[in-house]
Amino acid sequence: MAPPALRIEGLSAGYGRRRVISDLSLPAIEGGGVTALIGPNAAGKTTLLRSLAGLVPARGSIRLDEVELTRLSVAGHSARVAYMPQALPQRVALTVLEATLSALMSSPDGASDVAEAQSRALRALERLGISDLAMRGLDELSGGQRQLASLAQSIVREPTVLLLDEPTSALDIHHQLRVMQFVRELAEERGIIVVIVLHDIAQAARYATRVVVMKQGAVAADGPPDAAITPAMLADVYKVAARVERCSHGFLQIMVDRALDEAGVQARSVAPPST
Amino acid sequence: MSELSPSSPAHDAELSAYARLVRRRIVLIGALCLLMTAAMLFDIATGPSNLPLSDVLTGILHPGALDAPSRVIIWDVRLPYALMATLVGAALALAGAEMQTILNNPLASPFTLGVSSAASFGAALALVMGLSLPLLPVGWNLPVFAFILAFGSVLLLQMLASLRGTGVETLVLFGIALVFTFNALVALVQFVATQEALQQLVFWSMGSLARATWDKLGVLALVLLATTPFSLAASWRMTALRLGEDRARSFGISVRRLRFLALLRVSLLAATSVAFVGTIGFIGLVAPHIARLLVGEDHRFFLPASMLTGAAIMSLASVASKTLVPGALLPVGIVTALIGVPFFVVLVFSRRERL
Numbered sequence: 001m002a003p004p005a006l007r008i009e010g011l012s013a014g015y016g017r018r019r020v021i022s023d024l025s026l027p028a029i030e031g032g033g034v035t036a037l038i039g040p041n042a043a044g045k046t047t048l049l050r051s052l053a054g055l056v057p058a059r060g061s062i063r064l065d066e067v068e069l070t071r072l073s074v075a076g077h078s079a080r081v082a083y084m085p086q087a088l089p090q091r092v093a094l095t096v097l098e099a100t101l102s103a104l105m106s107s108p109d110g111a112s113d114v115a116e117a118q119s120r121a122l123r124a125l126e127r128l129g130i131s132d133l134a135m136r137g138l139d140e141l142s143g144g145q146r147q148l149a150s151l152a153q154s155i156v157r158e159p160t161v162l163l164l165d166e167p168t169s170a171l172d173i174h175h176q177l178r179v180m181q182f183v184r185e186l187a188e189e190r191g192i193i194v195v196i197v198l199h200d201i202a203q204a205a206r207y208a209t210r211v212v213v214m215k216q217g218a219v220a221a222d223g224p225p226d227a228a229i230t231p232a233m234l235a236d237v238y239k240v241a242a243r244v245e246r247c248s249h250g251f252l253q254i255m256v257d258r259a260l261d262e263a264g265v266q267a268r269s270v271a272p273p274s275t
Numbered sequence: 276m277s278e279l280s281p282s283s284p285a286h287d288a289e290l291s292a293y294a295r296l297v298r299r300r301i302v303l304i305g306a307l308c309l310l311m312t313a314a315m316l317f318d319i320a321t322g323p324s325n326l327p328l329s330d331v332l333t334g335i336l337h338p339g340a341l342d343a344p345s346r347v348i349i350w351d352v353r354l355p356y357a358l359m360a361t362l363v364g365a366a367l368a369l370a371g372a373e374m375q376t377i378l379n380n381p382l383a384s385p386f387t388l389g390v391s392s393a394a395s396f397g398a399a400l401a402l403v404m405g406l407s408l409p410l411l412p413v414g415w416n417l418p419v420f421a422f423i424l425a426f427g428s429v430l431l432l433q434m435l436a437s438l439r440g441t442g443v444e445t446l447v448l449f450g451i452a453l454v455f456t457f458n459a460l461v462a463l464v465q466f467v468a469t470q471e472a473l474q475q476l477v478f479w480s481m482g483s484l485a486r487a488t489w490d491k492l493g494v495l496a497l498v499l500l501a502t503t504p505f506s507l508a509a510s511w512r513m514t515a516l517r518l519g520e521d522r523a524r525s526f527g528i529s530v531r532r533l534r535f536l537a538l539l540r541v542s543l544l545a546a547t548s549v550a551f552v553g554t555i556g557f558i559g560l561v562a563p564h565i566a567r568l569l570v571g572e573d574h575r576f577f578l579p580a581s582m583l584t585g586a587a588i589m590s591l592a593s594v595a596s597k598t599l600v601p602g603a604l605l606p607v608g609i610v611t612a613l614i615g616v617p618f619f620v621v622l623v624f625s626r627r628e629r630l
């Protein structure tokens with residue numbers, strides 16, 4: 001079976017009158033790999049992800065194989081797409097297992113059998129290494145544990161398209177690597193499409209098969225990590241002077257030297273002190 | 276990440292831990308059922324005329340075995356008041372629980388969006404301005420007016436909010452605007468009211484079970500029977516909504532529709548209760564909190580637990596309203612907080628860990 005492919009053409013999305021993304025097109029995103037979406041704050045990463053999940057009204061075309069997603073209802077989306085929001089819920093008196101269970105039981109396309117759903121939910125927690133948290137309340141978890149619980153609510157749905165908005169932002173380095181490794185394995189094993197928003201460029205370089213860089217609602221670079229992540233891109237998009245080098249283990253490493261101001265020259269205020 | 280097979284010991288241990296949790300909740304709900312029944316019997320057995328519980332039970336089971344005055348006390352006073360307390364408590368608590376979830380606000384109550392202010396205005400129109408509808412039986416004019424205004428205000432709210440798009444904040448803002456509008460209108464009517472009408476209106480708005488009749492009980496029971504199944508059917512979706520609106524929508528839930536239908540149920544329950552017994556605050560706020568502390572927010576357990584807790588508190592409040600001042604029947608709306616607060620405080624302090 002050919003892996004699924006997601007095609008975005010002429011996509012415009014925004015909030016009310018405010019357009020955040022206009023006329024964005026991307027070459028097909030294919031299943032089996034991990035696409036990292038990076039870019040500075042307010043570049044429109046969350047907006048793009050939410051419009052792929054059908055949560056922001058969008059014009060243009062988002063096709064998953066033969067299906068036009070923009071024409072589907074939220075229920076139609078949920079059968080194919082799972083989305084993990086950037087923000088985590090506060091003060092919820094549910095256990096981790098219950099929250100994961102509700103991801104299946106509340107859905108029009110979800111499980112109807114509670115026992116089977118329980119097993120699936122628990123397997124999702126096990127795969128993330130948090131089955132010991134199953135009976136703990138969401139409101140008594142640490143920020144990172146809460147983020148893992150939130151990730152579980154997305155992967156348990158076993159979607160064709162998995163959209164993750166900064167799933168590792170609250171995690172320690174060990175868990176960051178484990179989650180990225182897991183996401184990569186999930187994509188390869190099931191042949192699903194994974195789009196993941198990251199702020200850590202080195203991690204995007206290491207675990208993603210493709211990197212899409214966004215800047216002000218448009219695509220600034222797109223390609224395999226070593227093609228997309230370049231000093232020129234970092235200067236243009238992130239306004240930093242940086243070197244990109246391959247370390248002795250073969251990973252891309254980004255060394256940021258200093259911040260640049262709008263014109264691209266060294267900004268005085270944040271420059272390292274001279275000795 | 277480690278891949279465990281579905282039948283690994285850890286997997287089974289967690290599954291049985293969850294099964295134990297579910298069992299514990301079912302037991303808790305059973306205990307609440309008993310508490311509610313006990314409180315209701317206590318309520319039936321309490322009153323200025325000293326009828327022992329045994330007589331009351333005889334009177335209920337074999338009405339012929341008692342003398343006529345006792346029969347009247349039991350069938351026209353004790354039973355309807357006690358049943359009204361139970362039903363109103365359950366209705367307001369269910370309405371409060373759903374309101375807190377759909378507004379994502381633990382401080383919300385069935386009256387947050389102006390239902391009781393609108394009902395007061397309806398009552399004021401009927402009492403003070405003497406407005407009446409044709410074809411209504413005696414004693415129904417005021418509740419029907421209160422209901423029409425209460426329910427109408429929620430429909431208006433929905434309309435305004437949907438013009439502006441979805442979003443809880445819009446709903447709450449318009450709701451608060453409605454509260455102030457109706458309060459001002461009530462004040463205006465009060466300003467022109469006669470002394471006597473004014474007193475009636477104040478008494479009405481305090482909330483009293485003394486207006487209970489079998490007809491009204493029947494109507495409230497019907498409303499509860501008509502709404503509760505839908506509430507329970509929506510319980511997984513309501514649970515998911517606790518995880519956030521985006522999250523719930525990404526599960527395929529039409530949050531807008533869920534909110535609209537829940538608000539419709541809430542207003543039906545709250546408007547009917549207010550129309551029959553006046554404003555009874557606090558139950559709709561605190562019963563869901565107690566239920567949340569006891570069984571968490573899985574709405575399959577949370578909603579029933581809220582209803583049972585609300586009913587029990589209301590029955591105890593009714594007992595207190597008959598016994599606090601000997602010889603007088605206080606409006607029950609005044610004592611609900613006096614009964615509910617200690618209950619609540621004890622529970623908050625006795626929980627070691629929060630679920």
Ligand SMILES: Nc1ncnc2c1ncn2[C@@H]1O[C@H](COP(=O)(O)OP(=O)(O)OP(=O)(O)O)[C@@H](O)[C@H]1O
Nearest residue numbers: 015018020039040041042043044045046047048086
């Ligand atoms: N609900 C909203 N209403 C109006 N404007 C919004 C809303 N959400 C985001 N925006 C605007 O859209 C633009 C893009 O925001 P978006 O959240 O997509 O950025 P992002 O790339 O995810 O940023 P970050 O890295 O900070 O998460 C921003 O300018 C923001 O102000």
Ligand SMILES: [Mg+2]
Nearest residue numbers: 045046086165
């Ligand atoms: Mg974002």
